[in-house]
Amino acid sequence: MQTDPSWEDPELLAAVAGGDMGALRLLYDRHAPWLSARLTRRCNNPETVADVLQDTFVALWKGAEGWRGDGEVAAWLWGIAIRRLVSRLRGRREALVLPLEEVAAARAPEPSAEEMLLLGLEYGDVGAALQRLSPEMRAVVQATVLDGLSTREAARLLGIPANTVKTRLHRAKAHLRRNLTEGMA
Amino acid sequence: MKATWHADDALLARYVRGDAGSLDGASLEQHLTRCADCRARIATHVEAAPLAKVWSRVREEVQAPAPSLVERLLTRVGVPAPDALLVAVAPSLRASWLFGLAVTLGFVGLGAAYGGARGLTFFLLVAPLVPVAGVAFAYGPDVDPSYEVGVVVPYPAARLLLLRTAAVLATSLPLVLVAALLLPGMSWTAVTWLLPALAFTALVLAASTWTRPTFAAVSLGIAWACAVGAAALDRDPDSVLDPTRLLVYAATGIVATLVFRIRIHRLIPVGSLS
Secondary structure (H helix, E strand, C coil), X not given: CCCCCCCCHHHHHHHHHCCCHHHHHHHHHHHHHHHHHHHHCCCCCHHHHHXXXXXXXXXXXXXXXXXXXXXXXXXXXHHHHHHHHHXXXXXXXXXXXXXXXXXXXXXXXXXXXXXXXXXXXXXXXXXXXXXXXXXXXHHHHHHHHHCCCCHHXXXXXXXXXXXXXXXXXXXXXXXXXXXXXXXXX | CCCCCCCCHHHHHXXXXXXXXXXXXXXXXXXXXXXXXXXXXXXXXXXXXXHHHHHHHHHHHHHCCCCCHHHHHHHHCCCCHHHHHHXXXXXXXXXXXXXXXXXXXXXXXXXXXXXXXXXXXXXXXXXXXXXXXXXXXXXXXXXXXXXXXXXHCCCCHHHHHHHHHHHHHHHHHHHHHHHXXXXXXXXXXXXXXHHHHHXXXXXXXXXXXXXXXXXXXXXXXXXXXXXXXXXXXXXXXXXXXCHHHXXXXXXXXXXHHHHHHHHHHHHCCHHHHC
């Protein structure tokens, strides 16, 4: 089977699941640059970023059939990458490795409150409201809502207790809600 | 959902540099997960060399064969991974070799169970040569598929040979020892055969600094078979293990070990002799 550069991501992913290295290469060329840039914004050690990038595509090779076939492949890849980053930052010994199914399940198809928030972030006023949050709260919102991490994972990434993540997120959401409703009024 | 806007190159450049503010950055990130065009354009702002390096690592990891059982076992007990690989690819540690060894020992056991003296002869003929054959087949151009790799890779051949010898002894000696202890009426023979076995192993190691280990092992095997055969014709096969001969084996073993230690640096290209 010959892979074609014109193929969409899901087709390439299916080819990777069938053991096609050429398809993996195409996916790498498409997604490694932005993944690398996005990871670099969360971890300033280039070597760790390179390791995470490697982990991500090796995981993709091994678990391509774990993709459920809906949503964006890019979002799914980011879900893997950010979790690999979390486990790398924690050290290899107690690495938090989530099976890919869980990553897939985390991207539920029905639009949640978070996803509405994301849409608002790209098109609306949520960004401005987000800007007004304190840096600590913004970090929590970024890790949980934007990066799609669980409370526990976000706690590991940010190096703070899980309960702190919960309270900060709670307060941040309250802030955002208040700011947004003020803006609409 | 189609995006209604696209990031301009200035924003992409700032983002990659890490200069985009948290709002622009977060906004762009949400956009990137949905927009293939902007993902493709950001690639021109990201350094290509580190990405190429990561890709070669990914390809290497993805294409590497899974480590064998022996290899995983060795790394588990603390042998460094490259050493474990080189030890594990030794032909004498393959399943086929171990299977052959088990079958041979089974025949020896059967022979011993049926006829006392004949079984003993059979055992004496085979047992001391088992580790020797293992060592000979652990290394060398005749048998090792990774031999050329071993010769051209800057890895000490002596270290490789010793590691593999240790592995061969560790796998074959216990098997033969169990067989010996199961034989009826063996008494001391069940233990004393270890001395010629170790002496022969040392001899093959020493000889491998001059010639191919397989050649040395075959010569030694023929000599040993003649000695055991002669003793059997005298109706006293045990005599190959009488105290004076045991002393000779011990002395031979020590001398061979010393010779091997002195000449160890000559091991490198055995193949160049042929």
